[in-house]
Amino acid sequence: MGDAFFKGKKEEEKVKEEEEVAVAPKLTGEGNTDKEWCPPSDPDFCVYVCEVTKSILPITNIREQIELLAKYVAEKMGGKIPKEKLQxxxxxxxxxxLKFQLKSNVVPIGQIKxxxxxxxxxxxxxxxxxxxxxxSLVRGEYGRAWNEVQLMNEPQKGLTGAFSPPEFYIVDLMFHPGALMKLRSQEADLYRFL
Structure with missing residues (x-):
């Protein structure tokens, strides 16, 4: 009798859950429309991709690619900003x-100037x-974010086949666009933290 009681109880709970799901409203947006949300288009970003593909991708030196891309990004986002003028x-x-115009908190990255x-x-x-x-894209505190790249060091003169291990750098996109700062250097820490 105990087993029948528990089975009956479980079946009752199952039926009750199915009823609750059937009664629950669909949360697909205002007006209960079944349209799927799509992010706004970003034609400016598509132009950026075409431009960097044509101008930066053909360059064979990775350090030069990074420096030019950093300058390009800074130019598209308002240019170089002196530290004392940041405020x-x-x-x-x-x-x-932009949020008001789009009536959304989702802003295409290409529209941010x-x-x-x-x-x-x-x-x-x-x-x-x-x-x-x-x-890599690293997120810090208070709206700070930065990019880290890993680069091989130049071989030391006079030593054949002797390479030092690769080092990580932070890419400056704000104050000196294109500059690379060694990770954990004083300069890099000032860039990453307030």
Whole structure:
């Protein structure tokens, strides 16, 4: 009798769960439409990909590719910003206007014309991936983000076949676009943290 009681109880719970699911409204948006949400198109980003594919991808020196891509990204996001002028760079208003125009918190990266650390690092990563430059996107605190790249050091003169291990660098996209700072250097730490 105990087994029949538990089986009956489980079946009752199962039927009750199915009823609750059938009664629950579909949460697909306002007006209960069944349209799937699609992100806004980003034609500017497509243009960026074409431009860097034509101008930067053919370069054979990886360090030069990184430096040129960094300068390209900085140019598209408002240019070089002197450290002392960072507080005056009105990126927040620009982003708010884009969100208002799009009626969305999702803003295509190609539409951002005034961006700081996080915007530039994201654009650099997206474009680097498109042209095969290996890099990582690292997110810090207070809107900071940066890209890290790994580069082989130049062989030492006079030593055949002696390579030192590769080193990690942070790509400056803000103050000196294209500059590479050794990871954990004082300069890199100032870039990464407030």
């Amino acid at each position: 005056d760079f009105s990126w927040q208003l620009h982003i708010s206007e 005034k961006g700081i650390f996080c915007h530039r690092a994201l654009l650099f990563k997206a474009l680097a991936d498109k042209i095969g430059i290996g890099c």
